[in-house]
Amino acid sequence: MSAAGYRRLVVKIGSALITNGGRGLDRSGIERWAAQVAAARANGIEVVMVSSGAVAEGMARMGWTERPESLDRLQAAAAIGQMGLTQAWGDAFGRHGLHTAQVLLTHDDVANRRRYLNARSTLLSLLAVGAIPVINENDTVATDEIRFGDNDRLGAVAAQLVEADGLIILTDQPGLMTADPRKDPTATLIESGEAGDPALRLHAAGGAGRLGRGGMLTKLDAAALAARSGAWTLLMDGRGPDALAQALAGTARGTRLSAKGAVLAARKRWIAGRLRVAGSVRLDRGAVQALTCNGSSLLPVGVIAVSGEFRRGDLIACEAPDGRRIATGLSNYSAEEARQIAGCASQELVDRLGYVGDVELIHRDNLALET
Numbered sequence: 491m492s493a494a495g496y497r498r499l500v501v502k503i504g505s506a507l508i509t510n511g512g513r514g515l516d517r518s519g520i521e522r523w524a525a526q527v528a529a530a531r532a533n534g535i536e537v538v539m540v541s542s543g544a545v546a547e548g549m550a551r552m553g554w555t556e557r558p559e560s561l562d563r564l565q566a567a568a569a570i571g572q573m574g575l576t577q578a579w580g581d582a583f584g585r586h587g588l589h590t591a592q593v594l595l596t597h598d599d600v601a602n603r604r605r606y607l608n609a610r611s612t613l614l615s616l617l618a619v620g621a622i623p624v625i626n627e628n629d630t631v632a633t634d635e636i637r638f639g640d641n642d643r644l645g646a647v648a649a650q651l652v653e654a655d656g657l658i659i660l661t662d663q664p665g666l667m668t669a670d671p672r673k674d675p676t677a678t679l680i681e682s683g684e685a686g687d688p689a690l691r692l693h694a695a696g697g698a699g700r701l702g703r704g705g706m707l708t709k710l711d712a713a714a715l716a717a718r719s720g721a722w723t724l725l726m727d728g729r730g731p732d733a734l735a736q737a738l739a740g741t742a743r744g745t746r747l748s749a750k751g752a753v754l755a756a757r758k759r760w761i762a763g764r765l766r767v768a769g770s771v772r773l774d775r776g777a778v779q780a781l782t783c784n785g786s787s788l789l790p791v792g793v794i795a796v797s798g799e800f801r802r803g804d805l806i807a808c809e810a811p812d813g814r815r816i817a818t819g820l821s822n823y824s825a826e827e828a829r830q831i832a833g834c835a836s837q838e839l840v841d842r843l844g845y846v847g848d849v850e851l852i853h854r855d856n857l858a859l860e861t
């Protein structure tokens with residue numbers, strides 16, 4: 491944990507920054523950021539990277555000066571450039587004895603509950619084994635319908651997936667300015683605000699730079715999305731020699747957007763608002779108590795019976811011993827698996843299943859109590 495109390499952070503590095511204004515990958519920047527993340531990792535902070543740069547690196551490799559308009563050329567540039575990007579991060583973190591893991595996602599992967607849970611498990615496993623996940627959009631297969639479009643939103647989704655404390659968005663400006671500094675040199679830094687405050691958007695109408703896709707508007711959208719899972723967002727300039735180190739330590743200058751309000755309420759409301767359940771589990775008294783009084787996850791040990799047919803990621807009902815519905819939630823296991831592990835202590839799961847699965851049958855973040 492950092493002096494500021496951070497446990498897990500997502501760091502998003504935008505195209506404008508990582509490509510040195512379009513001159514190919516900024517390798518010294520990558521070395522510097524990796525060294526600073528490695529130092530934070532040594533202090534017990536888990537870090538997930540979201541790195542742009544594939545298209546810009548592909549453009550540099552091909553000698554293209556303008557970002558292609560057509561999807562197939564963009565995809566070609568991304569495929570060519572992603573090679574260099576992965577290699578650059580792998581080499582840089584490797585010098586600090588850290589493994590990196592390339593994770594390419596599309597929006598489709600997280601809109602689907604099952605795949606969302608799979609992506610989440612994989613990212614958490616990578617962190618558990620001490621690796622640094624480096625996420626980018628899977629541009630080669632992303633069509634408009636399944637595209638995040640910019641990596642700011644992908645950063646927010648990553649923060650949600652791993653339940654990060656914060657999302658650090660490094661760009662080529664000091665943060666959110668009162669106006670686009672490329673157009674208005676008198677613009678000044680807005681140092682703090684509340685994520686999701688519509689008033690902030692008035693400052694951010696300027697669009698993106700030549701290489702980036704998002705601009706400030708998507709960074710504000712990302713902050714609002716990250717706040718729904720309780721994460722704050724810091725928008726800042728990543729170019730200073732200690733910029734990321736300061737951000738990871740909680741001392742950087744930039745725009746800090748706080749997450750206020752009932753954090754998981756929106757997600758839990760979404761779960762509770764769904765009418766159909768695919769099955770149900772009957773709980774013992776101890777599990778009912780744990781869920782309703784302590785806000786705990788549902789563990790297999792507290793399940794006495796399983797009804798219906800459901801798959802991993804499906805919504806199921808949790809019932810008290812008298813059949814009363816007390817909660818609904820998204821199951822980490824299929825009905826068949828749930829039957830195998832009902833009543834099992836956590837340490838018995840691997841023997842029953844034949845593989846290492848989630849400890850929770852329903853994680854508390856995916857559980858909404860009946861009101």
Ligand SMILES: Nc1ncnc2c1ncn2[C@@H]1O[C@H](COP(=O)(O)OP(=O)(O)O)[C@@H](O)[C@H]1O
Binds near residue numbers: 665667694695
């Ligand atoms: N109010 C603002 N404050 C700061 N930058 C702004 C603002 N409005 C628009 N911008 C533009 O947003 C750009 C950063 O977005 P973008 O190019 O997408 O970067 P990245 O690739 O880092 O995501 C800045 O270079 C700037 O020109």
Ligand SMILES: N[C@@H](CCC(=O)OP(=O)(O)O)C(=O)O
Binds near residue numbers: 544626640701
């Ligand atoms: N996936 C793309 C990045 C998309 C993009 O430019 O995002 P951003 O840096 O947020 O403006 C790439 O690697 O080039």
